[in-house]
């Protein structure tokens with residue numbers, strides 16, 4: 001059901017799942033404070049917002065994103081270099097190859113469930129992804145609600161998790177590729193990455209959310225590896241249940257803005273012969289607590 005917002009004319013239509021909403025009546029290249037205030041409130045309520053039918057150049061994408069907060073430099077691909085050196089704050093997510101060189105990162109394989117760059121001590125709060133070329137009916141992006149996943153756990157489990165921290169692996173990206181500068185062989189103890197609370201308090205809403213990052217090589221600090229694996233497998237099986245998910249079926253011109261503090265996302269694999277090209281920003285965050 002859509003609710004009309006009196007002042008700015010924007011319309012918020014919740015997806016009907018536990019997260020996600022469409023925002024209509026907005027041209028993201030023409031933003032003002034009142035309008036952005038409405039968007040921010042809707043975002044905190046719905047965790048992931050979709051704006052259809054947008055036409056943005058990189059400046060407009062960066063200008064809109066800067067309303068959310070200061071921009072991070074884009075994560076680099078396998079080479080460790082930005083895809084657009086003149087626009088280091090815009091990442092290119094694409095499987096397209098030109099003259100033997102990928103124009104962006106993540107290819108066409110599955111990007112496994114993750115939250116962005118939580119292997120850093122200060123992970124980004126938000127990411128904004130703009131679909132420029134999207135394959136029809138393929139390459140969908142799933143999101144899931146980590147407040148809802150946390151709240152659905154039994155009280156004794158919630159209490160236990162609040163005492164635990166977890167290491168988030170910095171060595172591989174969500175498609176499993178080794179990042180520039182890392183090798184294959186680490187133990188949980190010397191694995192490069194950041195240690196964060198397993199349950200994080202959202203600094204704006206005050207709500208608690210599971211903060212899982214990604215499954216591969218994750219390690220619950222201070223417990224035997226087998227126990228850590230058992231607990232993480234159990235938490236992951238719970239967290240990504242369909243009842244906590246919403247799926248974004250991309251159309252050209254979609255802008256999707258998500259909150260990395262309380263959601264996970266994954267991208268389905270798609271036929272590499274299809275073309276998919278998105279531009280993306282991410283917004284600096286604060287240390288999870």
Ligand code: OGA
Pocket residue numbers: 093106111116127129139140141174265266267278280
């Ligand atoms: C990202 C990401 C998924 C997608 O940009 O952080 O995970 O659908 N992208 O391309």
Ligand code: MN
Pocket residue numbers: 114115116174265
């Ligand atoms: Mn991501």
